[in-house]
Amino acid sequence: MTLLAVDRLTKRFGGVLAAKDVSFALNVGEMLAIIGPNGAGKSTTFNMVGGQLRPDGGRVTLAGQDVTGLPPRQVCRLGVGRTFQVAQTFLSFTVLGNVQMALIAHHRQTRRLLANAAAMHREAALALLDRVGMAAQAARPVGELAYGDVKRVELAIALAAAPRLLLMDEPTAGMAPAERAALMALVAGIARQEGIGVLFTEHDMDAVFAHADRILVLVRGEIIARGTPEEVRADPEVQRVYLGHSGTRAAARARRAADG
Numbered sequence: 001m002t003l004l005a006v007d008r009l010t011k012r013f014g015g016v017l018a019a020k021d022v023s024f025a026l027n028v029g030e031m032l033a034i035i036g037p038n039g040a041g042k043s044t045t046f047n048m049v050g051g052q053l054r055p056d057g058g059r060v061t062l063a064g065q066d067v068t069g070l071p072p073r074q075v076c077r078l079g080v081g082r083t084f085q086v087a088q089t090f091l092s093f094t095v096l097g098n099v100q101m102a103l104i105a106h107h108r109q110t111r112r113l114l115a116n117a118a119a120m121h122r123e124a125a126l127a128l129l130d131r132v133g134m135a136a137q138a139a140r141p142v143g144e145l146a147y148g149d150v151k152r153v154e155l156a157i158a159l160a161a162a163p164r165l166l167l168m169d170e171p172t173a174g175m176a177p178a179e180r181a182a183l184m185a186l187v188a189g190i191a192r193q194e195g196i197g198v199l200f201t202e203h204d205m206d207a208v209f210a211h212a213d214r215i216l217v218l219v220r221g222e223i224i225a226r227g228t229p230e231e232v233r234a235d236p237e238v239q240r241v242y243l244g245h246s247g248t249r250a251a252a253r254a255r256r257a258a259d260g
């Protein structure tokens with residue numbers, strides 16, 4: 001079932017055509033990666049879906065509803081969550097406190113905050129932390145955590161808004177390889193089990209080829225290829241302009257890992 005439909009999205013910055021007639025669909029529970037060289041238009045496309053950028057042309061439809069050009073807050077209310085390259089957490093708060101704050105914000109209860117913030121949504125927050133493997137660290141300040149664990153908390157915060165679609169901009173940036181694989185496996189499991197669609201950009205080809213259901217390849221604002229990891233890897237044009245040898249190796253590694 002189609003969750004997100006992007007139809008001929010176009011964005012120009014002065015003389016630069018950052019996105020040109022970008023069209024794709026994303027299904028419920030699907031992991032869809034957008035890859036491409038620096039400056040290809042990945043962030044621009046992302047920001048047009050999330051509402052941070054207003055497109056010059058084209059349309060974004062979420063579960064049948066036209067959300068083109070709506071401000072980010074409204075897009076978020078309609079079920080689009082987002083994690084950013086730089087983790088957005090309150091470092092002095094505990095892990096649990098951060099997720100409780102996200103739940104309080106989602107339920108628009110900030111006015112009740114002073115009275116009983118510590119008790120609000122405690123069980124739901126713990127359940128979300130359990131989901132991302134962070135329940136045992138609930139009482140620790142986020143500022144003390146390893147970077148990979150901060151990313152898990154960030155994922156729990158995004159899930160607190162009960163998104164239908166999750167936008168993840170380079171989710172594994174700055175992480176060690178083993179942490180990257182674990183985070184992507186976690187995200188993929190949650191997406192499939194809970195029917196959340198995930199649109200992500202990623203420079204780490206191991207993460208992309210191991211966990212994306214489908215891949216879009218963007219070059220100079222245009223989609224030059226799309227398909228399953230196997231199809232994209234085998235595409236000679238993609239090999240030529242983007243993946244080269246490193247992509248072939250990453251795809252082979254991912255295939256070996258998937259085969260066990």
Ligand SMILES: Nc1ncnc2c1ncn2[C@@H]1O[C@H](COP(=O)(O)OP(=O)(O)OP(=O)(O)O)[C@@H](O)[C@H]1O
Nearest residue numbers: 013016017018036037038039040041042043044045
């Ligand atoms: N706010 C802006 N003003 C002017 N030009 C911009 C702006 N944002 C992006 N661009 C230009 O649009 C093009 C696409 O940029 P974009 O950031 O979307 O690429 P990207 O694929 O996300 O790159 P990266 O992998 O480096 O993050 C680039 O040429 C970039 O310089």
